[in-house]
Amino acid sequence: MSDFSSIIERIDLATRILVLSHDRPDGDAIGSAMATALLLKKVGKDVVVMNHDEVPELLAFLPQTDRIRRPVAGETIDCDLLLVLDSAGRDRIGQAVWDSVPEGVFTINIDHHISNTGYGDLNCVDSTSPATGQILFQLAEAAGWKIDRDIATHLYAAISTDTGSFCYPSTTSETMRIGGALIDAGLDLGKTNQMLYENYPRRRVEAMRILLQDLRFDCDGKCASVKLPLSVSENLGLQLGDTEGVIDVIRAIDSVVVAVFFEELPNGKIRVSSRSKDTAHGVGEICAVFGGGGHTLAAGARLPGPIEKAEALFLEEVANRFDT
Ligand SMILES: [Mn+2]
Known part of the structure; x- marks a missing residue:
């Protein structure tokens, strides 16, 4: 379990935050980025979420994924804090996205890959965590941010897809506790699982x-x-x-x-x-x-x-x- 105090301090000071996750995004990349964006929005921050690639069709059912922007050539996103999620290295973000990031902006790297290169100004890398979504739940808890139904759905998608539906050995009792807390926060478990795992295109x-x-x-x-x-x-x-x-x-x-x-x-x-x-x-x-x-x-x-x-x-x- 990480000490989140310096991350929370940085977020408290920021007004406009850019949230990124890795290219060819999976459930943890989309769920983590969107959960973070919605949490930060609720505490009054301006938030931009960006990904190098499109939201996969299978994940497009997740709430508010139309907020995820793709980089536009020549555009720089005005922000005073950068959060990079679920990305082991800078190269996982994609050059077109980096081209949209203002020079020298303070970068927080939150991830669970053991191979993470520690490219942030502040690095929160917990390789015992089965998903970045799990670390973000703990961050929200430590910060006292309230998790609503949409946020719970994103965190569930993040954790469920990275743990093979809470099956891989990386799943811990903490993961199960969080799963329960997400149901308490309003997650529709049956519907979300159906959309994630029984909704494949032919x-x-x-x-x-x-x-x-x-x-x-x-x-x-x-x-x-x-x-x-x-x-x-x-x-x-x-x-x-x-x-x-x-x-x-x-x-x-x-x-x-x-x-x-x-x-x-x-x-x-x-x-x-x-x-x-x-x-x-x-x-x-x-x-x-x-x-x-x-x-x-x-x-x-x-x-x-x-x-x-x-x-x-x-x-x-x-x-x-x-x-x-
Ligand atoms: Mn992940």
Whole structure:
């Protein structure tokens, strides 16, 4: 549990606050940014929320996500405090967003990635927390800010999506306590879960069908991987967030310890997402070999293309860990 007093002091002094979270935003990035924006607005601050990319269609049901702005070339956001959430490094924000941030503005970095580079003027990084949303709940509690239904919904989306619905081992009794407190604050649990987990567009399942045809096993079935070439994403009209969760399907196979998903991006880079069930075979270290990072059991990296080459390099690194 962090000491939030210096963060609260800085926020008290600020009048106009810019809230950022990482590109290709997931539930924790959107939920954390929006919960923070709504909390700060309630205590009288002017708030701008910005993300490099669009809100994924699956998360657009969350309250007031139309407030999230995208960077406009040449525009600088007038602010006297910057909050950067759920982002391990400056590079996760995207250059177009940094171009909108005034030079020298005081930066608070709130995150739960063990690989966080400590790029803020004030850094609140708790790698024992399963989601940035959990740290923000604790901050709100410490500051005495009231959590209303919309804020509770965002914090729930943040925590639920980063813990695999309160299932991953990173989930603690504190996470469960917070879940209860969010229900008390007005969260509609059934409806929110339905929107988060039972509301997939058909193209997502079509993508799953194609991906699973080429499901690959290595290391005596302990490593499973799938790859998504750009041509397939384009043919299916996939959007950001559509392939989120594919990895959980292959991770759930009984023999599998490490699951890997390779995705070819429009810029030719290969986005690698990886999950592990066992800290003895953590994926954080493997991703770090390729300049990526994250957590022990969930991590990512970006490798140069082509996709087959990235696949071979990464899977070789996985195999090395199972040999020893
Ligand atoms: Mn997160």
